[in-house]
Amino acid sequence: MKKTPSKYACSKNLKMPPSLLGGNSLPVLLYLSAFNLIFGNIAVIIFSMIGALPRKYYHLLPWAALNPVYWILQSVGAYKALWQLITKPYYWEKTNHGISKYQTEQIQKPVTIAS
Numbered sequence: 001m002k003k004t005p006s007k008y009a010c011s012k013n014l015k016m017p018p019s020l021l022g023g024n025s026l027p028v029l030l031y032l033s034a035f036n037l038i039f040g041n042i043a044v045i046i047f048s049m050i051g052a053l054p055r056k057y058y059h060l061l062p063w064a065a066l067n068p069v070y071w072i073l074q075s076v077g078a079y080k081a082l083w084q085l086i087t088k089p090y091y092w093e094k095t096n097h098g099i100s101k102y103q104t105e106q107i108q109k110p111v112t113i114a115s
Contacts, residue, residue, distance in 0.1 A: 041068050 048064035084091055 044067050045064050048067055049061050052058070052060045052064065084093075
């Protein structure tokens with residue numbers, strides 16, 4: 001039986017039997033991965049909801065279901081940043097602050113109470 005690098009690493013370094021990586025272990029790993037993906041996301045959604053309950057932020061409960069979408073968007077942003085770091089290392093995407101459709105005279109000043 002020829003030892004592949006993964007079987008050698010498992011048998012020598014991790015003290016695991018090499019039979020875990022051979023044979024019919026692929027469906028088992030796929031089922032375990034799917035279980036972790038589904039129930040891990042459900043757990044995070046539930047914990048996000050539990051975090052909003054004591055503070056009485058009931059309007060935020062439906063938004064907890066969007067946590068996986070948020071993670072996907074974070075990954076897209078990270079890959080974009082990595083690509084820009086490789087292709088344009090000195091480029092900086094700046095955010096324009098202070099742009100508003102209202103003029104400063106139109107914005108109401110805060111009311112102060114004189115004592």
